[in-house]
Amino acid sequence: MAASPATSRLAAPRYALASSAKSRFDRRLAKILAHAVNVFYEKGYEGASMRDLSRASGMSLAGMYHYFESKEKLLYLIQRHTFSTIVEQLRGKLDSTDDPEARIRILILNHLEYFLANQKAMKVLSHEDEVLKNGFGAEVRSLKREYYRICLDVLDDFKRANRLGFSSRVAVLSLFGMMNWIYTWYNPRVDGDAAKLSEQMGDIFLRGIQDGKSVRKSARVN
Amino acid sequence: MAASPATSRLAAPRYALASSAKSRFDRRLAKILAHAVNVFYEKGYEGASMRDLSRASGMSLAGMYHYFESKEKLLYLIQRHTFSTIVEQLRGKLDSTDDPEARIRILILNHLEYFLANQKAMKVLSHEDEVLKNGFGAEVRSLKREYYRICLDVLDDFKRANRLGFSSRVAVLSLFGMMNWIYTWYNPRVDGDAAKLSEQMGDIFLRGIQDGKSVRKSARVN
DNA sequence: TATACTGTAGAACGAACGTTCGAACTATGG
DNA sequence: CCATAGTTCGAACGTTCGTTCTACAGTATA
Numbered sequence: 231m232a233a234s235p236a237t238s239r240l241a242a243p244r245y246a247l248a249s250s251a252k253s254r255f256d257r258r259l260a261k262i263l264a265h266a267v268n269v270f271y272e273k274g275y276e277g278a279s280m281r282d283l284s285r286a287s288g289m290s291l292a293g294m295y296h297y298f299e300s301k302e303k304l305l306y307l308i309q310r311h312t313f314s315t316i317v318e319q320l321r322g323k324l325d326s327t328d329d330p331e332a333r334i335r336i337l338i339l340n341h342l343e344y345f346l347a348n349q350k351a352m353k354v355l356s357h358e359d360e361v362l363k364n365g366f367g368a369e370v371r372s373l374k375r376e377y378y379r380i381c382l383d384v385l386d387d388f389k390r391a392n393r394l395g396f397s398s399r400v401a402v403l404s405l406f407g408m409m410n411w412i413y414t415w416y417n418p419r420v421d422g423d424a425a426k427l428s429e430q431m432g433d434i435f436l437r438g439i440q441d442g443k444s445v446r447k448s449a450r451v452n
Numbered sequence: 453m454a455a456s457p458a459t460s461r462l463a464a465p466r467y468a469l470a471s472s473a474k475s476r477f478d479r480r481l482a483k484i485l486a487h488a489v490n491v492f493y494e495k496g497y498e499g500a501s502m503r504d505l506s507r508a509s510g511m512s513l514a515g516m517y518h519y520f521e522s523k524e525k526l527l528y529l530i531q532r533h534t535f536s537t538i539v540e541q542l543r544g545k546l547d548s549t550d551d552p553e554a555r556i557r558i559l560i561l562n563h564l565e566y567f568l569a570n571q572k573a574m575k576v577l578s579h580e581d582e583v584l585k586n587g588f589g590a591e592v593r594s595l596k597r598e599y600y601r602i603c604l605d606v607l608d609d610f611k612r613a614n615r616l617g618f619s620s621r622v623a624v625l626s627l628f629g630m631m632n633w634i635y636t637w638y639n640p641r642v643d644g645d646a647a648k649l650s651e652q653m654g655d656i657f658l659r660g661i662q663d664g665k666s667v668r669k670s671a672r673v674n
Numbered sequence: 675t676a677t678a679c680t681g682t683a684g685a686a687c688g689a690a691c692g693t694t695c696g697a698a699c700t701a702t703g704g
Numbered sequence: 705c706c707a708t709a710g711t712t713c714g715a716a717c718g719t720t721c722g723t724t725c726t727a728c729a730g731t732a733t734a
Contacts, residue, residue, distance in 0.1 A: 255710085276498035277583070280692060290713045292694080301692065357579070359636070361499070400652050403637050404630040411629025414581070421622065430622050438660030477680085502722060512683040514724080519681095523722065 259297045262287045263308055271350035275305055275358040305358060306366040312351045313373040316344045320380060330388035331436065337384055338432045341409050343424040346416065353413040378402070388439075396439045405435055481519045484509045485530055493572035497527055497580040527580060528588040534573045535595040538566045542602060552610035553658065559606055560654045563631050565646040568638065575635045600624070610661075618661045627657055 265286040269278045280301055284291045298304050320340050324333055345352045362370055385398045408431055421427055487508040491500045502523055506513045520526050542562050546555055567574045584592055607620045630653055643649055 258711090274496075274498060274583075276496060279690075281690085291692090292714075293712050295693070296711060299693095361496075396656070397652060400643070400649070401656065403633065404653060404656060407630040407633025408626040409629070411625065411633060415625050427622070430619060431626055434618070434623065434626060434660035435656070436660075437662065438656030438658075440659065480681090501720075503720085513722090514684075515682045517723070521723095 255297070259307075262289070262294065262297055263304070263311070266304055267308055267351050267354055270305070270308070270354045270358065275301075275354075275361050302362065302366060305354075306362055306370065308351060309355050309358075309362070309370045310373065312348065312355050313370060313377065316341070317373060317377050317380070319344060320377070324380070324384070330384070330391045333384045334388055334436060335428070335432050337381055338405070338409065338435070339424065339428040342412070342428040342431070345409065345412065346418075346424045346427075349413060349416070352410075356410050356413065378406075381405075385439075392440065394440060401435075401439050405431075408435065477519070481529075484511070484516065484519055485526070485533070488526055489530055489573045489576055492527070492530070492576045492580065497523075497576075497583050524584065524588060527576075528584055528592065530573060531577050531580075531584070531592045532595065534570065534577050535592060535599065538563070539595060539599050539602070541566060542599070546602075546606070552606070552613045555606045556610055556658060557650070557654050559603055560627070560631065560657070561646065561650040564634070564650040564653070567631065567634065568640075568646045568649075571635060571638070574632075578632050578635065603627070607661075614662065616662060623657075623661050630657065 262283075266278075266283050269282050269286050272278075273282065280294065281291055283301075283304070284294050287294070298307065320337065323336050323340050326336070327333060359370070359374075360367075381402050382398055385402050388394070389396065389398060412427070416427075484505075488500075488505050491504050491508050494500075495504065502516065503513055505523075505526070506516050509516070520529065542559065545558050545562050548558070549555060581592075581596075582589075603624050604620055607624050610616070611618065611620060634649070638649075
């Protein structure tokens with residue numbers, strides 16, 4: 231048979247990556263993933279060839295297949311790692327307070343901090359979110375739903391605490407839009423760091439979902 | 453020689469499409485573009501093959517090349533048409549009033565109306581915005597800057613009229629994010645039509661960029 | 675009816691794609 | 705020092721890619 235290790239070690243913590251993975255295999259794989267992120271970031275998933283990816287990692291084309299069985303799995307590993315890390319981080323930080331507004335601020339800051347620190351991975355996550363099919367796609371979509379659920383709950387708490395009437399769904403999805411879109415325009419020199427940006431977006435969003443006489447209904451179209 | 457018409461008619465209003473294009477050639481091309489939008493929408497630019505595109509238009513692979521000289525040009529024609537139409541529509545509608553807030557409402561409604569009515573084309577425009585290089589890319593980017601400029605001016609008017617202090621850049625780009633992101637989540641059955649959505653987003657955004665005691669600075673993180 | 679141009683498609687081009695195979699290398703442990 | 709497992713890669717597989725060539729049918733003009 232002579233099966234490759236990636237397929238033979240069926241159980242075992244193959245593809246650890248999240249925790250303190252120590253084996254030579256895991257460290258090498260993590261390096262490959264990091265280089266692959268750069269290539270996917272620049273050329274897109276379909277536009278990046280296995281030859282591009284192997285060149286970027288300084289490894290032969292065939293050698294890559296020792297670490298993962300397909301290009302699709304490579305994208306899956308990147309997306310899973312990125313998504314589960316941001317969910318994990320958010321969970322930890324939200325524990326620090328019960329104040330509903332502060333929790334929304336935390337959510338925004340965490341998202342933008344992670345987004346800007348891992349901009350390329352986050353673009354690959356946002357931009358290539360429909361290419362994974364079947365099993366891999368289902369797993370990533372499940373992580374996404376989990377993240378969405380957490381944020382929706384944070385918003386619902388705020389809404390209840392302040393007796394507000396906005397649609398939580400539209401609000402949270404609008405907020406995601408504001409934040410995820412930055413990969414198309416962010417420039418550190420003119421836009422500052424995550425703290426500055428999250429304060430600005432937080433201000434807009436938090437004022438936006440609260441009641442206020444400031445909005446003149448008369449100015450509405452139709 | 454036997455040059456194809458697409459390359460031989462050098463001057464002339466080849467690729468009219470925007471205005472009331474009447475020739476058999478233009479009508480057929482418009483049909484192909486419409487079908488191509490569907491395919492790009494579902495598979496992405498790189499993921500869609502010329503064979504997919506020809507199948508969708510019910511035309512042979514070779515026959516397509518009578519209407520445009522490359523796959524890249526096909527994407528360019530789609531993007532240019534979509535973008536110049538939305539810019540043109542916005543220009544027309546903004547003329548109807550001078551009220552700064554009403555103009556922002558118009559901008560949002562126009563964007564969402566067009567976005568939802570041409571959701572597939574708008575996704576192709578948003579999602580495949582980096583694949584066009586050189587000449588084609590420069591032209592589309594120029595249209596994008598024009599649209600950005602108009603929106604920035606509308607926001608600046610509002611800011612000046614109400615003596616507000618927000619960053620117009622961050623505000624307009626956040627607004628684009630809110631609006632453009634909807635292609636990832638919009639469901640007509642639960643989210644209603646463009647008018648409803650633009651009222652909700654308009655409320656969030658307009659309150660968000662105005663001053664108000666509602667935002668507790670104390671709740672800020674760090 | 676002869677002439678010229680427009681529109682269409684079958685077949686093929688070379689290049690690039692994701693993936694596989696087997697041989698060769700290196701590291702480890704008895 | 706040999707045996708074994710883990711790691712690497714050149715070469716090639718079959719397929720699909722975007723594009724082109726050529727021949728031919730349709731249509732309008734003269």
